[in-house]
Amino acid sequence: MRRAHHPQLGDITLTEVMAALSDPIRVGLVRVLADGHERGWGELRAPVAKSTLSHHLRVLRDAGLTRTRQEGTRCFVVLRREEVQERFPGLLDVVLAAAEADDVGRQVGVKAARTPA
Incomplete structure (x- = not known):
């Protein structure tokens, strides 16, 4: 696998951030990652094919x-919350609050941990 860019x-633009947040699955992923925990891609649950989930990520x-x-x-993913906050103060808080209020991205979650038998 090649190294991710x-x-x-300073290169993060508002239009690219807003475009990325224009899809409910991606908003759901941001909601899941907003807890600050790094997640393995395999832990993420979304009603899309693995290749589509990879595209969204x-x-x-x-x-x-x-x-x-x-x-x-x-592969593991984490929200760059502090960096985005520094670049666009309050943006993620507003997006997350609106997503919560409108229940956007509710279909995305984290797979339940397996319990030993």
Whole structure:
């Protein structure tokens, strides 16, 4: 796998961020990641094919909203909340509040942890 590109803080544009947040699945991913925990791609649950989920994660990364880390064959993603807050103060808080109020992205979540038998 080639190394993921992450835009520098000054290169993140409002139009790219807003375009990335124009899809309910991507808003749902941001809602899930807003807790600050890094998640493995395999932990994420969305009503789309794995390839489509990968596309959504790439759009968020390319817009500067998330950071992806590869460890062996696994990929992990985290919301760049503090960096986005520095670049666009209050934007994510407003988007997350509106998404919560309108229930946007509710179909995206985290897979339940398996319990030992």
